[in-house]
Amino acid sequence: MGSRHVSAAFAAACIQFTAGPDPEPNLREVTQLIRRARDAGAELIMTPEVSNFIESGKRRRDKARREAEDPFLAGIRDLARETGTWILVGSLVIDPAGEPGADPGEERLANRSFLIDAQGGIVARYDKIHMFDIDLPGGESYRESNAYRPGGGTVVAExxxxxxxMTVCYDVRFPHLYRALAQAGADFLAVPSV
Known part of the structure; x- marks a missing residue:
């Protein structure tokens, strides 16, 4: 992909769990799974999309926190320090209000992935670009774009x-994104999903 190759073999783990509507039990479960992955030798541990909670409508909006105030993200950062591992948080539901460039009238949330280093620092953030919008037979439709604003561009992290x-879920349907990541020097890719 990139101009260089992955520097050395390393152990990565993709933990699997189904997030519920409450962040606290989700963090407890993810914490146990990350510790198990670390104990098995993983150096980079990845969680699914929307790891902090899955909720709909007004409840989702009410539970979303700004990045600096999100207890799930704070817990994962502490866990990275404790375990000495890098953690790719597949994504979290984040309230982007007040962030630089945020539209003050925007009600939509961010579906944001975080790369956390072994010291608990945020190395990179990526907001999902492509929202899953579909019309199904029988008049049923789903509009992820009603709840989430799209991200602004590609992210390649050291x-x-x-x-x-870094990408998230439905981004996988858009080859131009992966071409751009390769051209930007990505050596490997992450595509966390629900």
Whole structure:
């Protein structure tokens, strides 16, 4: 992909769980799974999309926190420090209000992935670009774009093993994004999903 290759073999783990509507039990479950992955030798541990909670409508909006105030993100950062591992948070439901460039009237949330280093620092953030909007037979439709605003661009992050191209879920349907990540020097890719 990129101009360089992954620097060395490394152990990665994709933890699987189904997030519920409450962040606290989700964080407890993810914490146990991350510790198990670390104990099995993982150096980079990845969680699914919307790891903090899955909720709809007004309840989703009410539960969303700004990045600096999100207890799930704070817990994951502490866990990265404790375990000495890098953690790719597949994504969290984040309230982007007040962030630089945020539209003050925007009600939609961000579906944001975070790359956390072994010291608990946020190395990179990526907001999902492509929203899953579909019309089904019988008049049923789903509009992720009603709840989430799209991200603004590609993200390639430096890791100890090479450059990681960050994407989320439905982004996988858009080859131009992966071409852009390769052209930006990504050595490997992450595509967390629900």
């Amino acid at each position: 890791t100890p093993w090479g450059r990681l191209g």
